[in-house]
Amino acid sequence: MRTVSTLDELRDSRLSLDGTVGLVPTMGFLHDGHLSLIRRARDECKRVVVSIFVNPTQFGPKEDLAKYPRDLERDFRLIEPFTDLVWTPAPESMYPTGYQTWVEVEAVTRPLEGAMRPGHFKGVTTVVAKLFNAVQPHKAYFGQKDAQQAAVIRRMVRDLNFPIEIVVCPTQREADGLAMSSRNVYLDTEQRKAATVLFHSLSAARELYESGERDAATVREKMKDVLASEPLAEPQYVSCADYDTLEELNEIKGKALLSMAVFIGKTRLIDNFVLG
Amino acid sequence: MRTVSTLDELRDSRLSLDGTVGLVPTMGFLHDGHLSLIRRARDECKRVVVSIFVNPTQFGPKEDLAKYPRDLERDFRLIEPFTDLVWTPAPESMYPTGYQTWVEVEAVTRPLEGAMRPGHFKGVTTVVAKLFNAVQPHKAYFGQKDAQQAAVIRRMVRDLNFPIEIVVCPTQREADGLAMSSRNVYLDTEQRKAATVLFHSLSAARELYESGERDAATVREKMKDVLASEPLAEPQYVSCADYDTLEELNEIKGKALLSMAVFIGKTRLIDNFVLG
Numbered sequence: 001m002r003t004v005s006t007l008d009e010l011r012d013s014r015l016s017l018d019g020t021v022g023l024v025p026t027m028g029f030l031h032d033g034h035l036s037l038i039r040r041a042r043d044e045c046k047r048v049v050v051s052i053f054v055n056p057t058q059f060g061p062k063e064d065l066a067k068y069p070r071d072l073e074r075d076f077r078l079i080e081p082f083t084d085l086v087w088t089p090a091p092e093s094m095y096p097t098g099y100q101t102w103v104e105v106e107a108v109t110r111p112l113e114g115a116m117r118p119g120h121f122k123g124v125t126t127v128v129a130k131l132f133n134a135v136q137p138h139k140a141y142f143g144q145k146d147a148q149q150a151a152v153i154r155r156m157v158r159d160l161n162f163p164i165e166i167v168v169c170p171t172q173r174e175a176d177g178l179a180m181s182s183r184n185v186y187l188d189t190e191q192r193k194a195a196t197v198l199f200h201s202l203s204a205a206r207e208l209y210e211s212g213e214r215d216a217a218t219v220r221e222k223m224k225d226v227l228a229s230e231p232l233a234e235p236q237y238v239s240c241a242d243y244d245t246l247e248e249l250n251e252i253k254g255k256a257l258l259s260m261a262v263f264i265g266k267t268r269l270i271d272n273f274v275l276g
Numbered sequence: 277m278r279t280v281s282t283l284d285e286l287r288d289s290r291l292s293l294d295g296t297v298g299l300v301p302t303m304g305f306l307h308d309g310h311l312s313l314i315r316r317a318r319d320e321c322k323r324v325v326v327s328i329f330v331n332p333t334q335f336g337p338k339e340d341l342a343k344y345p346r347d348l349e350r351d352f353r354l355i356e357p358f359t360d361l362v363w364t365p366a367p368e369s370m371y372p373t374g375y376q377t378w379v380e381v382e383a384v385t386r387p388l389e390g391a392m393r394p395g396h397f398k399g400v401t402t403v404v405a406k407l408f409n410a411v412q413p414h415k416a417y418f419g420q421k422d423a424q425q426a427a428v429i430r431r432m433v434r435d436l437n438f439p440i441e442i443v444v445c446p447t448q449r450e451a452d453g454l455a456m457s458s459r460n461v462y463l464d465t466e467q468r469k470a471a472t473v474l475f476h477s478l479s480a481a482r483e484l485y486e487s488g489e490r491d492a493a494t495v496r497e498k499m500k501d502v503l504a505s506e507p508l509a510e511p512q513y514v515s516c517a518d519y520d521t522l523e524e525l526n527e528i529k530g531k532a533l534l535s536m537a538v539f540i541g542k543t544r545l546i547d548n549f550v551l552g
Contacts, residue, residue, distance in 0.1 A: 007437060011439065098383075098521075099435055100381055100382035100383050100384065100431065100435065101379065101380070101381045101382070101401075101431065101432050101435035101436055102379070102380050102382070103377065103378070103379050103380075103405075103436070104377070104378050104380065105376055105377045106376035106377070106378070107374075107376050108376065125377075126436075129379075129436055130435075130436055130437045131437075133436055133437040133438050133439065134437040134439075136439065155376065155377065156377050159375055159376065159377035159406075160377055160379070160402075160405055160406055160409055161283060161406045161409040161410040162409050163287065163409065163410075163412065245374075
């Protein structure tokens with residue numbers, strides 16, 4: 001596994017990677033969710049590139065950029081068996097003085113995370129476009145855990161003609177159902193238990209759907225009811241939306257996305273299930 | 277020369293182009309200015325791709341999209357000796373229903389053309405990003421005639437890590453100095469004569485600079501004076517700016533751009549000289 005930080009080093013190393021190249025963009029502090037993406041890339045591509053970059057432009061001014069967990073040495077150890085090239089760009093090289101170019105996706109970034117985190121997806125799409133142009137992968141791997149991010153990236157790739165296949169991989173979960181996230185380390189013991197309520201809420205809604213319910217409002221109410229049963233949980237949004245456009249549904253038909261953002265203490269967690 | 281229109285056809289044909297690929301993006305109705313770009317690409321690259329696309333998103337609602345001159349058969353005849361592949365995408369394939377992604381460059385798009393044509397550069401940078409991603413050229417060729425466009429594209433390429441070298445080629449002129457432009461066909465005989473005032477104005481300013489003048493206001497005044505001598509000319513802006521940032525200068529030092537937009541009747545013409 002080769003480790004590079006500057007764009008020139010990356011480009012030199014990329015030239016020596018023959019065959020299909022898979023990119024797994026990450027912000028580091030890797031868990032089994034990331035590793036499932038990297039293993040999938042390993043299965044499908046001759047070469048695997050992992051980027052590790054805590055992208056400042058996708059954090060709001062009141063968000064957790066400064067305290068976002070980092071452990072580069074541990075990350076390297078974890079990915080070493082599966083990875084050909086790891087790129088850890090410095091923030092000042094990604095956004096040097098005079099930087100002024102942004103990629104923005106419109107409608108699909110507006111609801112859900114986009115509504116709660118203004119500017120978040122502008123930072124995501126811009127950095128992903130930069131990573132794509134720098135690494136020139138054939139395939140890129142994202143987690144279903146960040147469902148809206150995956151929908152936004154799919155839209156960007158189609159709209160801007162990126163010659164890249166986007167592979168979205170299933171959410172990895174702890175034994176009790178909690179979706180894996182680098183932010184789970186913020187939770188204390190009591191909060192950690194309470195955090196399973198997202199999974200239980202989504203599971204209850206999916207059961208309702210599987211029993212034949214197609215009214216989206218009823219399904220949303222079920223999710224809210226279960227969340228309300230957990231005193232430590234403060235829901236921010238609960239959604240039952242079209243899988244591609246993320247517009248809220250009246251009636252569930254075709255592929256749909258159940259999703260939610262919930263505060264457990266000061267920690268903001270998201271999770272989702274796909275229906276259909 | 278192979279001619280393709282759909283993105284799939286383009287990608288198939290691109291795969292068969294070996295070696296260095298040069299792209300010349302155009303809106304068609306080609307003149308010697310375009311041909312100079314194509315010849316330069318032919319000299320520098322093993323393969324030459326020309327795109328012909330009158331990009332709707334870079335025209336304002338009151339601009340000349342509908343009447344923009346087109347003659348595809350003539351264009352094909354002109355470029356055939358120098359071109360491997362020509363791509364003529366349809367507007368509805370570049371911007372299908374649900375299209376929602378934009379590339380925007382900030383500071384350098386604000387003055388000059390950007391101030392007069394709101395949204396123009398957002399259309400330009402978006403379509404050029406799409407062309408770059410589709411064609412995947414090693415080099416791309418633009419004319420110095422559209423000086424701000426060249427500065428904006430250079431900035432976009434640097435900021436978004438496009439692995440593409442931008443080559444900016446000198447403005448081609450008619451015998452009397454008028455910069456070549458597809459829009460020159462809008463001029464009647466009298467206007468065509470009057471249109472040389474842009475060249476004369478820029479030439480007078482450059483003479484002043486070459487005689488040692490470094491005060492930008494004095495140089496701008498000289499350009500305005502010469503333009504005022506032509507009754508058919510209505511200047512829209514006259515600028516003496518930094519070559520890279522396009523910020524107006526007080527004192528001329530380093531590389532600078534003299535530029536102007538002038539109405540001759542209803543036809544809007546632009547021209548520029550580089551100093552230093």
